Amino acid sequence: MTCRQQHERGAAPQSKIPVTILGATGVVGQRFLRRLANHPWFEVQHLAASDRSAGKAYSHACQWHLGGEPWAGFGDKPVQPCTPEAAFAPVVFSALDTGPAKEIEPLFAQAGAMVFSNASAFRMEPDVPLLIPELNAAHLRLIEAQQRRRGWPGAIITNPNCTTVMLASALAPLHRSFGLQAVLATSMQAISGAGYPGVAAMDIVGNVIPFIRNEEPKVETESNKILGSLLEHENGPGLTPAPFKVSATCTRVPVLEGHTLSVSVKLARPASLQEVRQAFEAFVPDTAGYGLPSAPARFLVLTDAEDRPQPRRDVEEDEGMRIHVGRLRSCSILDWKFVVLGHNTERGAAGASVLNAELALAQGVLR
Amino acid sequence: MTCRQQHERGAAPQSKIPVTILGATGVVGQRFLRRLANHPWFEVQHLAASDRSAGKAYSHACQWHLGGEPWAGFGDKPVQPCTPEAAFAPVVFSALDTGPAKEIEPLFAQAGAMVFSNASAFRMEPDVPLLIPELNAAHLRLIEAQQRRRGWPGAIITNPNCTTVMLASALAPLHRSFGLQAVLATSMQAISGAGYPGVAAMDIVGNVIPFIRNEEPKVETESNKILGSLLEHENGPGLTPAPFKVSATCTRVPVLEGHTLSVSVKLARPASLQEVRQAFEAFVPDTAGYGLPSAPARFLVLTDAEDRPQPRRDVEEDEGMRIHVGRLRSCSILDWKFVVLGHNTERGAAGASVLNAELALAQGVLR
Amino acid sequence: MTCRQQHERGAAPQSKIPVTILGATGVVGQRFLRRLANHPWFEVQHLAASDRSAGKAYSHACQWHLGGEPWAGFGDKPVQPCTPEAAFAPVVFSALDTGPAKEIEPLFAQAGAMVFSNASAFRMEPDVPLLIPELNAAHLRLIEAQQRRRGWPGAIITNPNCTTVMLASALAPLHRSFGLQAVLATSMQAISGAGYPGVAAMDIVGNVIPFIRNEEPKVETESNKILGSLLEHENGPGLTPAPFKVSATCTRVPVLEGHTLSVSVKLARPASLQEVRQAFEAFVPDTAGYGLPSAPARFLVLTDAEDRPQPRRDVEEDEGMRIHVGRLRSCSILDWKFVVLGHNTERGAAGASVLNAELALAQGVLR
């Protein structure tokens, strides 16, 4: 683990690693680009998107949705088609939709790229890491099994659904300290989570939509994999999912950025309020000491303010990479309840994938 | 019960009953006034409000917050102080805040008025009915104990907290059919629930506030009383609260009217989806056949639309008196989960009190 | 003008006239349907829409965007293609977009239908009436020239752009009383004006978009035609546009229904504040005494409330058919300034066309 130690001291790669962004024209693609435009370890080589955009200058291929410099300064860069022939780089960030991701990401892995994907297509495959670096950095080793099984020189590494990221991050300290039996969550999700144009203003202004297609099944299964145990099998490392149950109701509210969750949990063994607070406050992320450029200064913050966290006021802290927990109190049905907040398109999407890649580099998986 | 039978056939009182509105200048007071302006059974005699407003014409005492005719046509009517001397009527509707309600409502009951109160001050007193006419019409008989115990010729009759109304209404069919063990709810509440000026725009635009002061304790206790059993004791009728537990998280969202709840329940005995659907759809409100003017055509509607109910689109149905249930499905932690919606300032406040008074009249309690 | 006199006494046609709605699945099409579902003079015979929808039941062809009964009770009615062969009726309401309108509306006129169109395609044609019945009922006679020139047994009759309706209605009293020289307007337009899905929530929540494609040219030219003079020419009646100039800036704001305009005007001859008030208050609409079912009880209301009109609070008055004027005061650059509000999808679209058809029937143009 020399490499890890090296990066623990904050050393960067000697030269920047070229990267490709797949699905660069969408909302998440743009956030990838903005994060990578001045990244200390990575350098944007290719912007790739659907055939409709390929061949155009990036500024003609899409409207820029974010603040800061329009098109992150890449307005003149030509958009490539999403093929390894046209857009290969050793590191690939994928903001593709599930359908295209299922077809395109394997082509890049086969061509030797490490694909860091925000898509759901491969998340639940047993040999694909579903990473939140602070929680399960060791799961990165699943790519050994993946490469062996699929014969790829590269690999696919995924981050969770944007709502799962917040939930699993808040569950991890409790899971580690006490074990979890049951989790019941209601989300109030931001409109940015639906991409662009995404949610029609006529649907959401002054409204709540108590349904988000395909969302609840993801939230109800992904946390178990994320908090699962890595075991050595004959054919390489494998995962045993954590055994708790999750029940989720996902709703959309008129908020721009930030998914808020109301969560109740039943622990595997009793704990006092003091112990639960301690579990949150003393949680040490797996990434401590790695010096990952996109890691937040504080990963998980428990607040005592009676009416926080609030998406509009808190979500941008630590460039959107912080998880906020508040309103911790006992629950008369399960054991404890609290509110969790995180930035759905940073912590829950682009920032998540970039952090995964940084972890991979720090662990010597990228060369 | 001749009177009741008479009203069951829809007969109105021979002449309209004069009423007083306490706290007439606030948002709920205005809704009372609008509902009562053309009511077939009641006639507005007095508008009463705090000393700050008393003596002014109603149109000078407050800004009109609702649509329709400004000040419901009562703009020139002078506002009275909140004393029985100045503003007595045999029926009183109270939109007072808790503090003033605690002092003022008993004065009117002592003077012989039937006080229909939206305030929380007396809701949990054992001899005060906490009514949702469709659910617990028989609880009105608690006023016998109240009058005996307190020596009042009149009485105080309350409606629940605005969030409890929606919750208890959706729970009632399940409670009746299967019994309830546990209820876990997260609310997404409208800004109108905080009155006027109420929530600052700077606080709620594009935001979720995961806390509403004093709200959760009400939601966690009132349903048990509402769904409790009326028993004959020596000193008159008394209530045994329903024994299930409720755990609530209450949040504010940028919606104008309509509280939405995400609810999970554990039943006392197992039921199939078909049985649960049936419980909702076959529920017969206690008010069936009474012909109460403010009763909704349909009290409780279970929808199969995958993304309904939605506050902005559904909440005004049946003049805001309908309860909407949707997204009924099994819950992996408790037994069933669903979404409930209702109009917080009509079904949950002014309309609730008026319906209570109509029930009292139909049951012969008002003369 | 016997027919007119007959309808002045409120007499309806002996039997309801069958109508077709073109573009029935969109937001304006749905408002047409809701207005016509229980119309005393018209009866919905055909719902027509694009090939994508044709053949489906109406409830499968579109999501219902309005309140009230879903699909206005026509959920099972099959959608027809937009051809006279499949969907002819003597009266046709068109909610088509400009492109399709240009092709399809003439086919129906040629087949003998009176086409009441909300599209911009034919508005500025010299032989096509651009009607606001209260302002220029006489312009309906332009169809004589239209039928002669184009050889159609039917005709096309248009209503203005949704923003123009509010502006022209507020200008008419000033134009009639004093003449107009110049009009400078800034609009704050509702999101419903862009149809569905229309404006992306990501674009408009908490934002102002200071541009609406193709809107300003319409607002800058249509009022002159609407307030123009009908003159008899050799070949039938013709229009001389009113000679004032209009300069418009159109913006989008996060409002659901209701376009608000800030307007400054220069009159052709000086007037006192009293005279200008009088012009607004004493304005007699051309439709006075016709008893048109969709005409508002009050067409144009001038308010003295210092902070009105407001879209959310005022726009639904008179079923959205009222024009609201407020904040009338002198302007140091031009002569007078004021604020105008109207319902963009009723007064400015569906209600406008239906009112045009009612006028045509009252004037004996429909048989």
Add this chain to the structure above:
Amino acid sequence: MTCRQQHERGAAPQSKIPVTILGATGVVGQRFLRRLANHPWFEVQHLAASDRSAGKAYSHACQWHLGGEPWAGFGDKPVQPCTPEAAFAPVVFSALDTGPAKEIEPLFAQAGAMVFSNASAFRMEPDVPLLIPELNAAHLRLIEAQQRRRGWPGAIITNPNCTTVMLASALAPLHRSFGLQAVLATSMQAISGAGYPGVAAMDIVGNVIPFIRNEEPKVETESNKILGSLLEHENGPGLTPAPFKVSATCTRVPVLEGHTLSVSVKLARPASLQEVRQAFEAFVPDTAGYGLPSAPARFLVLTDAEDRPQPRRDVEEDEGMRIHVGRLRSCSILDWKFVVLGHNTERGAAGASVLNAELALAQGVLR
């Protein structure tokens, strides 16, 4: 002007100058504090507020409304009363309301402080500078007359109304290049402009309020003073207001930060579009070369994007200190029209005052 030259080279004062913030608990006061917390030239010595707050720790005296570190790290600092005895510093920033400002600001000036005020109380006094440093830096010399006339060792220096700042900044290039005759503006103002709690959510969600008390008179008069000419009189320098007329309509829209204006102007002499563009693009602010810490990198940016500027997307550029102009095109009534946007609580309030103080220091007025 040695001092000025010194600061032109970016030299800071040798030690930081202590400052007091009056009205520190309000929204603008908090923005003052955040801007001054790490200011290179100033150091916060006193937080002062009303008697209700004085004596409390800052974190107990107010809720923190901004992002970033709560209470800007001053949560433990005790709040002082607004008197020179308790809270004197050589530089004072005032976020007081007009009434208190009228009484309190002179006391500090009399005690020798330079008071940089965001209040309207003294703005239109002939001997009080109404500064936008980029436009009229020379007006600072008015304090010579002020000190002479009032016998104060200190002085009061004001910044304009938040809406005027945007308007005057956009007018200045036209005024300098061509002269102005007439200005007609409609504003769409953010809710933050009303302070906290300010606008009730019930009033503004999904709404436009076409009136802001006391706003239009300020916008209609302040620009003339700002763009006026400084002339030497016997008793020191005096101002001749610029002679153009301004007519304004001010409205409130559901936007959090950023006032947008739709503006039409008549120039004193004809100009081509190319010349007008050139006037905006070549405008050199008076502060060029001063190296003022709060000056934006780009003061005035003219955009060609058809639908910009937009408050939510553009207003934070250059820490809220940039003025955005867009949609420049000819006007058929006056000569030109365009849209202006700026940050109302930074460029239009706290940032404006701080920049004024920086200018005063750079010009040697502060010692």
